[in-house]
Amino acid sequence: MTEAPLRAGHRLRLRPRELLSFAAVGLLAYATDLALFTWLRGPLALDPLTAKALSFVAGCTVAYAGNALGTYRDRPTGSPWRRYAVxxxxxVAGxxxxxxxxxxxxxxxGYTSQRADTVSGAGIGMALATILRFWGTRTWVFRCEGKVGSWTG
Structure with missing residues:
Protein backbone atom coordinates (compact mmCIF):
# COMPACT_ATOMS: atom_id res chain seq x y z
CA MET A 1 0.00 0.00 0.00
CA THR A 2 2.82 2.43 0.75
CA GLU A 3 4.96 1.37 -2.21
CA ALA A 4 3.11 3.48 -4.81
CA PRO A 5 3.71 6.83 -3.05
CA LEU A 6 7.37 5.94 -2.54
CA ARG A 7 7.79 5.11 -6.21
CA ALA A 8 6.00 8.31 -7.19
CA GLY A 9 8.32 10.31 -4.94
CA HIS A 10 11.33 8.54 -6.42
CA ARG A 11 10.23 9.49 -9.92
CA LEU A 12 10.30 13.18 -9.06
CA ARG A 13 13.76 13.12 -7.49
CA LEU A 14 16.36 15.07 -9.42
CA ARG A 15 19.89 13.79 -9.74
CA PRO A 16 22.67 16.30 -8.98
CA ARG A 17 24.97 14.77 -11.63
CA GLU A 18 22.25 15.12 -14.25
CA LEU A 19 21.56 18.74 -13.31
CA LEU A 20 25.25 19.70 -13.25
CA SER A 21 25.96 17.95 -16.54
CA PHE A 22 22.92 19.53 -18.19
CA ALA A 23 24.01 22.96 -16.91
CA ALA A 24 27.61 22.50 -18.12
CA VAL A 25 26.41 21.43 -21.57
CA GLY A 26 24.02 24.40 -21.63
CA LEU A 27 26.83 26.83 -20.79
CA LEU A 28 28.98 25.41 -23.57
CA ALA A 29 26.07 25.68 -26.02
CA TYR A 30 25.39 29.26 -24.91
CA ALA A 31 29.07 30.17 -25.38
CA THR A 32 28.98 28.62 -28.86
CA ASP A 33 25.83 30.55 -29.76
CA LEU A 34 27.22 33.84 -28.47
CA ALA A 35 30.67 33.48 -30.03
CA LEU A 36 29.31 32.43 -33.41
CA PHE A 37 26.71 35.20 -33.41
CA THR A 38 29.39 37.78 -32.59
CA TRP A 39 31.67 36.47 -35.34
CA LEU A 40 28.89 36.30 -37.93
CA ARG A 41 27.75 39.86 -37.12
CA GLY A 42 31.27 41.26 -36.87
CA PRO A 43 33.86 40.03 -39.38
CA LEU A 44 31.34 38.38 -41.71
CA ALA A 45 28.83 41.27 -41.44
CA LEU A 46 25.73 39.09 -41.76
CA ASP A 47 22.37 40.61 -40.90
CA PRO A 48 21.29 40.00 -37.28
CA LEU A 49 18.46 37.56 -38.01
CA THR A 50 20.55 35.33 -40.27
CA ALA A 51 23.44 35.43 -37.81
CA LYS A 52 21.15 34.54 -34.90
CA ALA A 53 19.43 31.73 -36.80
CA LEU A 54 22.79 30.17 -37.68
CA SER A 55 24.23 30.60 -34.18
CA PHE A 56 21.02 29.17 -32.63
CA VAL A 57 21.26 26.01 -34.78
CA ALA A 58 24.95 25.66 -33.87
CA GLY A 59 24.18 26.10 -30.17
CA CYS A 60 21.38 23.51 -30.37
CA THR A 61 23.71 21.08 -32.11
CA VAL A 62 26.41 21.51 -29.44
CA ALA A 63 23.79 21.06 -26.68
CA TYR A 64 22.37 17.95 -28.34
CA ALA A 65 25.80 16.37 -28.79
CA GLY A 66 26.81 17.21 -25.22
CA ASN A 67 23.63 15.73 -23.79
CA ALA A 68 23.69 12.66 -26.04
CA LEU A 69 27.37 11.91 -25.38
CA GLY A 70 27.48 13.11 -21.78
CA THR A 71 24.41 13.80 -19.65
CA TYR A 72 22.14 11.10 -21.12
CA ARG A 73 24.70 8.68 -22.60
CA ASP A 74 23.21 5.81 -20.57
CA ARG A 75 19.73 6.18 -22.10
CA PRO A 76 18.50 3.72 -24.72
CA THR A 77 19.42 4.63 -28.24
CA GLY A 78 16.94 5.36 -30.97
CA SER A 79 16.94 7.35 -34.14
CA PRO A 80 19.40 10.22 -33.62
CA TRP A 81 17.60 12.26 -36.29
CA ARG A 82 14.26 11.90 -34.52
CA ARG A 83 15.84 12.78 -31.18
CA TYR A 84 17.60 15.81 -32.69
CA ALA A 85 14.35 17.01 -34.28
CA VAL A 86 12.51 16.75 -30.94
CA VAL A 92 12.62 26.50 -30.08
CA ALA A 93 9.90 26.33 -27.40
CA GLY A 94 12.47 27.58 -24.89
CA GLY A 110 5.65 48.98 -20.14
CA TYR A 111 9.13 48.24 -18.74
CA THR A 112 11.11 49.54 -21.71
CA SER A 113 14.62 50.21 -20.39
CA GLN A 114 17.53 48.08 -21.56
CA ARG A 115 17.96 46.79 -17.99
CA ALA A 116 14.31 45.71 -17.83
CA ASP A 117 14.61 44.00 -21.22
CA THR A 118 17.74 42.17 -20.06
CA VAL A 119 16.14 41.07 -16.79
CA SER A 120 12.96 39.85 -18.46
CA GLY A 121 14.50 38.21 -21.54
CA ALA A 122 17.92 37.04 -20.42
CA GLY A 123 17.09 36.63 -16.73
CA ILE A 124 13.55 35.50 -16.05
CA GLY A 125 12.99 34.24 -19.59
CA MET A 126 16.24 32.25 -19.61
CA ALA A 127 15.44 30.70 -16.22
CA LEU A 128 11.96 29.59 -17.32
CA ALA A 129 13.28 28.43 -20.70
CA THR A 130 16.01 26.37 -19.01
CA ILE A 131 13.44 24.61 -16.84
CA LEU A 132 11.36 23.87 -19.94
CA ARG A 133 14.43 22.65 -21.85
CA PHE A 134 15.54 20.42 -18.97
CA TRP A 135 12.10 18.87 -18.61
CA GLY A 136 11.60 18.47 -22.37
CA THR A 137 15.06 17.02 -22.91
CA ARG A 138 14.77 14.36 -20.22
CA THR A 139 11.09 13.64 -20.88
CA TRP A 140 10.83 13.66 -24.67
CA VAL A 141 14.31 13.44 -26.15
CA PHE A 142 16.33 11.11 -23.90
CA ARG A 143 13.52 9.27 -22.16
CA CYS A 144 13.64 5.68 -21.07
CA GLU A 145 11.49 3.63 -23.39
CA GLY A 146 7.98 3.20 -22.06
CA LYS A 147 8.42 5.97 -19.50
CA VAL A 148 7.25 9.13 -21.26
CA GLY A 149 6.96 11.82 -18.63
CA SER A 150 8.84 9.79 -16.03
CA TRP A 151 11.47 11.53 -13.95
CA THR A 152 13.26 8.32 -13.03
CA GLY A 153 15.37 8.21 -16.16
Missing amino acids: FFAVN ALVQLLCLAVSHYGL
Whole structure:
Protein backbone atom coordinates (compact mmCIF):
# COMPACT_ATOMS: atom_id res chain seq x y z
CA MET A 1 0.00 0.00 0.00
CA THR A 2 2.82 2.43 0.75
CA GLU A 3 4.96 1.37 -2.21
CA ALA A 4 3.11 3.48 -4.81
CA PRO A 5 3.71 6.83 -3.05
CA LEU A 6 7.37 5.94 -2.54
CA ARG A 7 7.79 5.11 -6.21
CA ALA A 8 6.00 8.31 -7.19
CA GLY A 9 8.32 10.31 -4.94
CA HIS A 10 11.33 8.54 -6.42
CA ARG A 11 10.23 9.49 -9.92
CA LEU A 12 10.30 13.18 -9.06
CA ARG A 13 13.76 13.12 -7.49
CA LEU A 14 16.36 15.07 -9.42
CA ARG A 15 19.89 13.79 -9.74
CA PRO A 16 22.67 16.30 -8.98
CA ARG A 17 24.97 14.77 -11.63
CA GLU A 18 22.25 15.12 -14.25
CA LEU A 19 21.56 18.74 -13.31
CA LEU A 20 25.25 19.70 -13.25
CA SER A 21 25.96 17.95 -16.54
CA PHE A 22 22.92 19.53 -18.19
CA ALA A 23 24.01 22.96 -16.91
CA ALA A 24 27.61 22.50 -18.12
CA VAL A 25 26.41 21.43 -21.57
CA GLY A 26 24.02 24.40 -21.63
CA LEU A 27 26.83 26.83 -20.79
CA LEU A 28 28.98 25.41 -23.57
CA ALA A 29 26.07 25.68 -26.02
CA TYR A 30 25.39 29.26 -24.91
CA ALA A 31 29.07 30.17 -25.38
CA THR A 32 28.98 28.62 -28.86
CA ASP A 33 25.83 30.55 -29.76
CA LEU A 34 27.22 33.84 -28.47
CA ALA A 35 30.67 33.48 -30.03
CA LEU A 36 29.31 32.43 -33.41
CA PHE A 37 26.71 35.20 -33.41
CA THR A 38 29.39 37.78 -32.59
CA TRP A 39 31.67 36.47 -35.34
CA LEU A 40 28.89 36.30 -37.93
CA ARG A 41 27.75 39.86 -37.12
CA GLY A 42 31.27 41.26 -36.87
CA PRO A 43 33.86 40.03 -39.38
CA LEU A 44 31.34 38.38 -41.71
CA ALA A 45 28.83 41.27 -41.44
CA LEU A 46 25.73 39.09 -41.76
CA ASP A 47 22.37 40.61 -40.90
CA PRO A 48 21.29 40.00 -37.28
CA LEU A 49 18.46 37.56 -38.01
CA THR A 50 20.55 35.33 -40.27
CA ALA A 51 23.44 35.43 -37.81
CA LYS A 52 21.15 34.54 -34.90
CA ALA A 53 19.43 31.73 -36.80
CA LEU A 54 22.79 30.17 -37.68
CA SER A 55 24.23 30.60 -34.18
CA PHE A 56 21.02 29.17 -32.63
CA VAL A 57 21.26 26.01 -34.78
CA ALA A 58 24.95 25.66 -33.87
CA GLY A 59 24.18 26.10 -30.17
CA CYS A 60 21.38 23.51 -30.37
CA THR A 61 23.71 21.08 -32.11
CA VAL A 62 26.41 21.51 -29.44
CA ALA A 63 23.79 21.06 -26.68
CA TYR A 64 22.37 17.95 -28.34
CA ALA A 65 25.80 16.37 -28.79
CA GLY A 66 26.81 17.21 -25.22
CA ASN A 67 23.63 15.73 -23.79
CA ALA A 68 23.69 12.66 -26.04
CA LEU A 69 27.37 11.91 -25.38
CA GLY A 70 27.48 13.11 -21.78
CA THR A 71 24.41 13.80 -19.65
CA TYR A 72 22.14 11.10 -21.12
CA ARG A 73 24.70 8.68 -22.60
CA ASP A 74 23.21 5.81 -20.57
CA ARG A 75 19.73 6.18 -22.10
CA PRO A 76 18.50 3.72 -24.72
CA THR A 77 19.42 4.63 -28.24
CA GLY A 78 16.94 5.36 -30.97
CA SER A 79 16.94 7.35 -34.14
CA PRO A 80 19.40 10.22 -33.62
CA TRP A 81 17.60 12.26 -36.29
CA ARG A 82 14.26 11.90 -34.52
CA ARG A 83 15.84 12.78 -31.18
CA TYR A 84 17.60 15.81 -32.69
CA ALA A 85 14.35 17.01 -34.28
CA VAL A 86 12.51 16.75 -30.94
CA PHE A 87 15.47 18.36 -29.15
CA PHE A 88 15.44 21.23 -31.63
CA ALA A 89 11.68 21.68 -31.12
CA VAL A 90 12.15 21.78 -27.33
CA ASN A 91 14.84 24.44 -27.78
CA VAL A 92 12.62 26.50 -30.08
CA ALA A 93 9.90 26.33 -27.40
CA GLY A 94 12.47 27.58 -24.89
CA ALA A 95 13.39 30.47 -27.17
CA LEU A 96 9.70 31.34 -27.51
CA VAL A 97 9.37 31.41 -23.70
CA GLN A 98 12.22 33.95 -23.56
CA LEU A 99 10.61 36.08 -26.25
CA LEU A 100 7.24 35.89 -24.49
CA CYS A 101 8.77 37.07 -21.21
CA LEU A 102 10.42 39.97 -23.02
CA ALA A 103 7.22 40.88 -24.90
CA VAL A 104 5.06 40.81 -21.76
CA SER A 105 7.52 42.96 -19.82
CA HIS A 106 8.30 45.43 -22.61
CA TYR A 107 4.95 45.80 -24.37
CA GLY A 108 2.46 44.54 -21.79
CA LEU A 109 3.86 46.02 -18.58
CA GLY A 110 5.65 48.98 -20.14
CA TYR A 111 9.13 48.24 -18.74
CA THR A 112 11.11 49.54 -21.71
CA SER A 113 14.62 50.21 -20.39
CA GLN A 114 17.53 48.08 -21.56
CA ARG A 115 17.96 46.79 -17.99
CA ALA A 116 14.31 45.71 -17.83
CA ASP A 117 14.61 44.00 -21.22
CA THR A 118 17.74 42.17 -20.06
CA VAL A 119 16.14 41.07 -16.79
CA SER A 120 12.96 39.85 -18.46
CA GLY A 121 14.50 38.21 -21.54
CA ALA A 122 17.92 37.04 -20.42
CA GLY A 123 17.09 36.63 -16.73
CA ILE A 124 13.55 35.50 -16.05
CA GLY A 125 12.99 34.24 -19.59
CA MET A 126 16.24 32.25 -19.61
CA ALA A 127 15.44 30.70 -16.22
CA LEU A 128 11.96 29.59 -17.32
CA ALA A 129 13.28 28.43 -20.70
CA THR A 130 16.01 26.37 -19.01
CA ILE A 131 13.44 24.61 -16.84
CA LEU A 132 11.36 23.87 -19.94
CA ARG A 133 14.43 22.65 -21.85
CA PHE A 134 15.54 20.42 -18.97
CA TRP A 135 12.10 18.87 -18.61
CA GLY A 136 11.60 18.47 -22.37
CA THR A 137 15.06 17.02 -22.91
CA ARG A 138 14.77 14.36 -20.22
CA THR A 139 11.09 13.64 -20.88
CA TRP A 140 10.83 13.66 -24.67
CA VAL A 141 14.31 13.44 -26.15
CA PHE A 142 16.33 11.11 -23.90
CA ARG A 143 13.52 9.27 -22.16
CA CYS A 144 13.64 5.68 -21.07
CA GLU A 145 11.49 3.63 -23.39
CA GLY A 146 7.98 3.20 -22.06
CA LYS A 147 8.42 5.97 -19.50
CA VAL A 148 7.25 9.13 -21.26
CA GLY A 149 6.96 11.82 -18.63
CA SER A 150 8.84 9.79 -16.03
CA TRP A 151 11.47 11.53 -13.95
CA THR A 152 13.26 8.32 -13.03
CA GLY A 153 15.37 8.21 -16.16
